[in-house]
Amino acid sequence: MSVRTGREFLSIPGPTNIPEQVLNAMHHPAIDIHRADFPGRTESLLQNLKNTFKTEGRTFIYIANGHGAWEAALSNACSKGDKLLVLESGLFANGWGEFGRSLGLDIEILAGSWRKSVDPDKVKERLAKDTDHTIKGILMVQVDTASGICNDVKAVGKAIKEVGHPALFMVDTIASLGTMEFKMDEWGVDLAVSAAQKGLMSPPGLSFNAAGPRAMDVHQTAGLRTAYWDWTARMGDAHYLKYAGTPPEHLLFALEQSFEILNAETLENSTLRHQLLAGACWAAVSKWAEGGVLEFNVPDPAERSTGVTTILFNKGYTPEPLLKYCNEKCGVVVGIGIGALEGLAMRIAHMGYANAPMLLGTLSAIEMGLQALEIPHGEGGTSAAIKYLSENVPIS
Amino acid sequence: MSVRTGREFLSIPGPTNIPEQVLNAMHHPAIDIHRADFPGRTESLLQNLKNTFKTEGRTFIYIANGHGAWEAALSNACSKGDKLLVLESGLFANGWGEFGRSLGLDIEILAGSWRKSVDPDKVKERLAKDTDHTIKGILMVQVDTASGICNDVKAVGKAIKEVGHPALFMVDTIASLGTMEFKMDEWGVDLAVSAAQKGLMSPPGLSFNAAGPRAMDVHQTAGLRTAYWDWTARMGDAHYLKYAGTPPEHLLFALEQSFEILNAETLENSTLRHQLLAGACWAAVSKWAEGGVLEFNVPDPAERSTGVTTILFNKGYTPEPLLKYCNEKCGVVVGIGIGALEGLAMRIAHMGYANAPMLLGTLSAIEMGLQALEIPHGEGGTSAAIKYLSENVPIS
Amino acid sequence: MSVRTGREFLSIPGPTNIPEQVLNAMHHPAIDIHRADFPGRTESLLQNLKNTFKTEGRTFIYIANGHGAWEAALSNACSKGDKLLVLESGLFANGWGEFGRSLGLDIEILAGSWRKSVDPDKVKERLAKDTDHTIKGILMVQVDTASGICNDVKAVGKAIKEVGHPALFMVDTIASLGTMEFKMDEWGVDLAVSAAQKGLMSPPGLSFNAAGPRAMDVHQTAGLRTAYWDWTARMGDAHYLKYAGTPPEHLLFALEQSFEILNAETLENSTLRHQLLAGACWAAVSKWAEGGVLEFNVPDPAERSTGVTTILFNKGYTPEPLLKYCNEKCGVVVGIGIGALEGLAMRIAHMGYANAPMLLGTLSAIEMGLQALEIPHGEGGTSAAIKYLSENVPIS
């Protein structure tokens, strides 16, 4: 017996909740790939991506998940043996580095922490030592969904500029684009990567590159280019070249609607909404943490993602019984810990198509579980979240 | 600026939340009304209705809203001038009576209250006086969605039986079927009415009659029968007669899926789930009520619907600003007061396809509004709801 | 083994093919019946109905199939014992008359034919004899989907006017509205009936009344009015009164899209399209008929519906093997004969959301069947249909 018969609450950091109008857009017969209006629709998507990345550079749509966009970025901007500096802050920058290693790149990890964001000073320090500029690129994520860390892209970009190092600054925004500020050109990012299934509220299967002028320069002589990923080929006039073959029609129909929704809300309001939801989540977790079992993986709120919160379990408790309770009793799917945190953490997503009652419903179910399973926790977590929102959501 | 971009929470007592698989079932081309498998599908729906009403009688599917099923019931079982006794407990039994009056029936209201359920003793008393049995039928609702009252059908049925009065016992289960116990045959109900868009989780547009043997007897000579509503015509062999013409294919496809879901959960568990959700809602409202503004419309929990809770506003406060806040800031649609409670009450639905996080998300949004708008209320309402569920949902 | 794996071709005269955008519109969560934009959407639908009926009168939307709209029309405009004159031309006017009889009306059938449209002179003749005006209403269909007859509403309206008879002229346009010219006010029609699932391309479940000033006058004293069907109640200000209760939200969402499509094409072009498709169908059937087995049920093309063609089988042949072949081998569902033509005729629909390849695909499958089953037929039917369209569809 349960109280779960109803809509499943999907509170994982991707794929995220997909709006009805996005799903409806995919419920459409296939169209002729040569239809007259199709190139214009692609142009509009590429422009929406530029607006969202805040770049005057070129954008590219790949039929791939985020890992595919990683490979696309590396293959377009690197040559075998190039050295890349990976700024560790969790699972994903390192994973991107692993992809680079498999492509024959020389990967150096700037050791970081799963609990603290990348330190711009350490980046500066490392680059300063690289006087002959053997480092060709720097890989960082804006948000790491495993650790829940949010790096300060602007500050790292500034650090690179200050040390005068010419390496390309390559940033993975897969878990952040559309949910928070990202100013590619202004912040000195040369090459950005993203995907459709998180902040952009679309089904998984599309991912993106955005390339600024310095990335495009390096691209001219990049040795890892392949026909499928190649930016230059995708800049050709023929429409099918934009996708290196048959366009992924239904996923594009979906993405069009996602941009409709994002543009209607505006990026600025979406950013603010994510901050408010994160604040509410943190208010609840702060309370619960008083019990000594739950603990923020990222202690400093300023270094936390506003899209996903990673929570450690202490004192011998593990997340599994709680997640099982939430799922089986309440129909709430909370994210598991992954990578180094497998079996040790849970992750609450508040990312993309997410509003106050979706988050508060999720927090409530977790609190039900904490109580029912007698996991020590401070009382009043959800109350604190409600209070936070009531005080911080502007009334007028 | 708001935190509403996400799925709308529909917390009104009908139409209720429609499961994805029900909506998907309607996304189907029309089918030939003469298709070989169609009569069997209709039979299966009629049988599912029998199981849900718990009757061995006949069931009928109307293309109509609940008010249409009211008229169907009256026209099949009454003759001009028949006297009907309406057991008042809110808006809807009286509304049904109004329909009867327009059909030329003699409607007597047994005055009741919007805050208390029908008193079986008063029914007994009134019937006892009707020694010549001029009263031909008794109209009652199981649940009144305006007042939030739940009447004790079993007790009233017993009262009628005890006084030995032959009037047909006619019960409207529009707002209760599928959400709570209803035992038509065992409780002495002769004629029941229901609809698809509440506990049955389907889109509005289908409604139902269930007729026991005594209703069917009276039907033989009922003077108000019409070709469209007529039970006898609908019992003919030809499939199109079941719907007096073209079957409402898409609504039937939807209803099939609703029964899939209801049968998978079982009526018993659905009943228990509604009790648990109602208990949680009441725990929250009880807390809030300590502030002196909010108040249960139905003081006695035993007389409250487990599908919808009606809440009065006192001390000069009105629901409108709170409902506006919930809707515009959070994307939560809470029901307004209707009938005698228009402008004076709000209604929280926890009916049909509803689980713990859906309800708790709704309660949280209301609590946000109470705080943001500084409406006096006891603190910790949602906390109390969480606690209630954590203690009452069986763990294993 | 078959060649049917692919989209089913539904070539029956209702429910007809539903456009994707209409089905998509129904794939939507339920909405609050009190939503601020809902009354305006209803107004827009009522206005679209006026435009389509070409009337300045009032329009009404019923949750019902066409037979429900029949009953609505009669109950709003008639009193027990009223005499109605039914103009026979197939199954459906008589069926409407049967509904009237069950309501206590005095039904007189003006005998007609299943193979010829109503003769205006005979109507005039009958009315001229009714010098004391005991006939209160005249029932006719514009198109009878059983016989395939199309009556000349304008001519019958003129005949009634010429004889100066005050009976209400009541016309069923269920199988014609949206597919051909209908000018309610100009042609002297007082009360029209229609439904959503044929020319209007929506799922079955909605039907309509349109009432002119003379019908509205009679309505004031009509004795058969009931609460559910009552026009006057439905003209009340409150939105829910327009539907006598909960609005059939999803069916309304569908109908909105149907009007989008119809308005985009224009009624004039839709009329012309139906004429062209009918012409093509008739060209094919004319050829096939040379074999002596198939025969138009309605010999005179001027009296045939442009939405459905009824075809008789002669010389001991029956339609069943051919229909089975079309369905099982090709995935084409052709309409069976009904009423007096059950087992004797087939009906090819070219109604609603129907274009040239849909019709020609259907005709081709029938021609395949005629050949495969060695049913005698003139050769080149589909060729003739193609030729007809190539010559009659304007190139520019």
Added chain:
Amino acid sequence: MSVRTGREFLSIPGPTNIPEQVLNAMHHPAIDIHRADFPGRTESLLQNLKNTFKTEGRTFIYIANGHGAWEAALSNACSKGDKLLVLESGLFANGWGEFGRSLGLDIEILAGSWRKSVDPDKVKERLAKDTDHTIKGILMVQVDTASGICNDVKAVGKAIKEVGHPALFMVDTIASLGTMEFKMDEWGVDLAVSAAQKGLMSPPGLSFNAAGPRAMDVHQTAGLRTAYWDWTARMGDAHYLKYAGTPPEHLLFALEQSFEILNAETLENSTLRHQLLAGACWAAVSKWAEGGVLEFNVPDPAERSTGVTTILFNKGYTPEPLLKYCNEKCGVVVGIGIGALEGLAMRIAHMGYANAPMLLGTLSAIEMGLQALEIPHGEGGTSAAIKYLSENVPIS
């Protein structure tokens, strides 16, 4: 004015018509990528692919179009500088070769024709000269959708075997899988490539590799392997490795339904259905060709694809006016010529979810256009197609 208001007929060789149940499957909320039943669903898809390729080898699902699967195949089985022999028969084997060239492979084209299938003897002859086995792989398509050629994979496989050459035999079945016989293991194919959006009736965005033991051997030392495409990584235990990251959930839901449909029909019947539809199409085109303008691109029927027919225009006529007529007047989208045939040919697809009335409706619309635009053509094309099917579709 047109007769196109109705369902669009998409008669292009991919993406093809998508069944309703496939589209419905995608109308589903995202699911947790860690859901317990997900790995089993992936296994089932991989097994279905094995069954369809008829191989005991390994199958791989890529989020990519067909060109992505080309690159995947090459990168997994080749090393820089490897020589590949491309067997020309239209646009696509050469295109695959171009992809290889961009990856640094040494591509040799065995010159062929756009009008004749690959000659196994010429393959044998070329391989026989390669005594030191510098040729590492042989690229061929089973069907070329540009030319409409179908190559004899079995015969070429036999030729390779007979000459005893160890090169990997790599076959692109993108335009054929699911529509005709393909026996990977039996015919000696080492590596096959395919995609979802043609014979498999799914939306574009998924493509496939199937690798036999010899391909897997070469793979161990292949120098072009990358993290994203790598087979070995995708054979890891963790479910997300199967997709090198986030699974393309909605496209997988779609593919599951496609296999439901294909398995229900059986591959054998699907093959036969495609032969029958192709035969019908060819009967029509043969007639039309008598006018001297239209001409089969592939003269020999035994060398034609059963999924798409390419038709040349002669005597100064071009396809464009005819295709425009079909589209704008009838709602029928016929494929344009591409590659060397751009502006010179049209392509009629009869591939995937395609039945007799879909094809015959398309042929009818083309015949309408031929007549309306006075393009010289033999009469009775569609009649001939109907006759062909009536004689060849088994009655019982």
